[in-house]
Amino acid sequence: DGGITQSPKYLFRKEGQNVTLSCEQNLNHDAMYWYRQDPGQGLRLIYYSQIVNDFQKGDIAEGYSVSREKKESFPLTVTSAQKNPTAFYLCASSILQGRGNTIYFGEGSWLTVV
Amino acid sequence: AQSVAQPEDQVNVAEGNPLTVKCTYSVSGNPYLFWYVQYPNRGLQFLLKYITGDNLVKGSYGFEAEFNKSQTSFHLKKPSALVSDSALYFCAVRPLLYSGGYQKVTFGTGTKLQVIP
Numbered sequence: 001d002g003g004i005t006q007s008p009k010y011l012f013r014k015e016g017q018n019v020t021l022s023c024e025q026n027l028n029h030d031a032m033y034w035y036r037q038d039p040g041q042g043l044r045l046i047y048y049s050q051i052v053n054d055f056q057k058g059d060i061a062e063g064y065s066v067s068r069e070k071k072e073s074f075p076l077t078v079t080s081a082q083k084n085p086t087a088f089y090l091c092a093s094s095i096l097q098g099r100g101n102t103i104y105f106g107e108g109s110w111l112t113v114v
Numbered sequence: 115a116q117s118v119a120q121p122e123d124q125v126n127v128a129e130g131n132p133l134t135v136k137c138t139y140s141v142s143g144n145p146y147l148f149w150y151v152q153y154p155n156r157g158l159q160f161l162l163k164y165i166t167g168d169n170l171v172k173g174s175y176g177f178e179a180e181f182n183k184s185q186t187s188f189h190l191k192k193p194s195a196l197v198s199d200s201a202l203y204f205c206a207v208r209p210l211l212y213s214g215g216y217q218k219v220t221f222g223t224g225t226k227l228q229v230i231p
Contacts, residue, residue: 006157042204043158048216090157103160103219108155108157
């Protein structure tokens with residue numbers, strides 16, 4: 001089935017650690033996104049990428065990093081510089097911006113600091 | 115700056131009754147509008163979108179939404195609610211005009227729908 005796969009579903013991070021969330025899509029979408037979801041705040045954009053080897057900061061990029069070495073993959077690293085990383089993280093993808101494009105989401109990953 | 119307002123944090127409706135989840139928006143020019151649904155611990159699922167044309171848009175699971183340009187609203191509706199419709203609903207907007215480059219999609223803060231048996 002076509003879709004967006006995020007892993008792991010649950011991840012625990014110790015203070016000072018970097019952790020990486022995986023996102024793979026087989027929809028042949030050019031654009032990929034990472035959002036953070038906190039209760040009552042909706043979705044906030046962390047990073048987006050419209051093409052391989054290129055990505056742009058979103059609204060809350062500090063403390064996060066990404067790479068886009070393959071069209072299908074857009075991993076997110078939560079670094080130790082992110083002071084409040086506990087949240088639900090959503091990866092998404094779409095065709096390139098144009099008429100009627102829709103963003104499709106993965107199932108999300110929970111990150112908890114312990 | 116564009117924005118989306120979902121004025122109700124929670125909407126309660128009895129099973130079988132019609133439901134409405136409200137959304138108003140602000141964007142430069144004409145809008146693309148979207149509705150998504152999220153079940154607990156899951157990602158967002160696309161329900162429907164408005165681009166141009168008919169102001170009444172039909173989507174998945176019997177949902178529909180009405181675009182009202184003068185009121186800058188895009189309310190989600192369903193004629194008869196099911197218990198399984200209980201979830202978190204998000205409205206989103208981006209500008210219609212495409213001039214190349216990234217066009218930001220802005221999401222509302224979500225409305226929790228509770229359908230009471």
